[in-house]
Amino acid sequence: MTSYCTATYRAFDEKADFHKKAAGIAVGLTVGSWTELPEAKKKDMEKHLGKVVSVEVHEPEADAAPGSLAAQRYADIKIAYPDANFSRDIPALLVTAFGKLSMDGRIKLLDLDVSDDFRAACPGPKFGIAGVRERLGVYDRPLLMSIFKSVIGYDLPELKEQFYQQALGGVDLIKDDEILFENPLTPIEKRVEACIAAAREAEKHTGQKLLYATNITGRTSQLRAQAKKAIAAGANALLFNVLAYGFDALQELAEDPEIDVPIAAHPAFAGAIYPAQHYGVAPQLLLGKLMRLAGADLVLFPSPYGSVVMPKDETLAIADALKQPEGALKSSFPVPSAGIHPGLVPVLVKDFGRESVVNAGGGVHGHPMGAAAGGQAFRQAIDAALRGEALEEAANRPGNEQLKAAIELWGVKR
Known part of the structure; x- marks a missing residue:
């Protein structure tokens, strides 16, 4: 059974199709492309494919203060990344979830929920x-x-x-x-x-x-x-x-x-x-x-x-x-x-x-x-x-x- 680490992002854009953007992140940061792959290859690659967990779009509120979060259009996006794609260390997880993506416009990494398998590889506090x-x-x-x-x-x-x-x-x-x-x-x-x-x-x-x-x-x-x-x-x-x-x-x-x-x-x-x-x-x-x-x-x-x-x-x-x-x-x-x-x-x-x-x-x-x-x-x-x-x-x-x-x-x- 495939285990995943899930990243939560906040992406800002006045016009973007956030569902399309989320799908692009899930594919682009994992297998690179999907629709172009032969069906036989998809079966082999599916365990490496990122998955869109959720996309919550927030439209600007008309009476919100200028510059406030409520006045902006953004989406909170959750993407699950298969543990099979990276070694059990925090640098590998960060590069996978937010390496190249951190340079792709206005987007912030809000959270990372790691799998039990990944957590088992991290000692946490000794005391x-x-x-x-x-x-x-x-x-x-x-x-x-x-x-x-x-x-x-x-x-x-x-x-x-x-x-x-x-x-x-x-x-x-x-x-x-x-x-x-x-x-x-x-x-x-x-x-x-x-x-x-x-x-x-x-x-x-x-x-x-x-x-x-x-x-x-x-x-x-x-x-x-x-x-x-x-x-x-x-x-x-x-x-x-x-x-x-x-x-x-x-x-x-x-x-x-x-x-x-x-x-x-x-x-x-x-x-x-x-x-x-x-x-x-x-x-x-x-x-x-x-x-x-x-x-x-x-x-x-x-x-x-x-x-x-x-x-x-x-x-x-x-x-x-x-x-x-x-x-x-x-x-x-x-x-x-x-x-x-x-x-x-x-x-x-x-x-x-x-x-x-x-x-x-x-x-x-x-x-x-x-x-x-x-x-x-x-x-x-x-x-x-x-x-x-x-x-x-x-x-x-x-x-x-x-x-x-x-x-x-x-x-x-x-």
């Missing part, structure tokens, strides 16, 4: 939400992540001190900046050794475990060696710029049994792929489903409220793609990011729930009382949000002066 929580021993609240800032040009003692101050704030994870590459001042083994030593020292004061997501960079052929080098030095998590390297590179890392630490996927370069209405790949597929399928345990993406803003419906769709039940595939932590401060915590918890990560850079380092106080302010805000208490009330509790200073500086998002 997932449950496994990351188990490593940290934290089960009842959103996790808190902080980010190194101003790391280029810093030496190891400076980096270690910055890490230590963040760790004192009670964060659960600290990640490298995505632009921190291998360099003479902070080579990966020495960087890991210094930061893990700082984590152990901070744990004596905070009493909590901490994951350090070390940025894995370099030539693609050397990524696994770099990851293992970092782990040998003590790294207990990895950060990876997935879209610069490709989903297959992430899958190689996730599949390797010697890389036994959670992997956080950074969205760098995603803005070149998802934002256009008429082109590219929908964010819930790019940063949600495919990241999870390839093996990311945590996935960063722009939040709806910070400094790099993504529409709220898109961010929620990403989070849903990362967490919704998907057979044996483990769920991944959604990490809405960019411009996050303690005053945003209630809306983050409301919109993304407990199974999410609050991720902050400037919201930690920019705290008027220092980075340690910045982390503490976030923890106080998370506790208040879970109690259903207004941050202004929580800020007046004894011992919550860190939260008070944070909301005096940044305010509270309603």
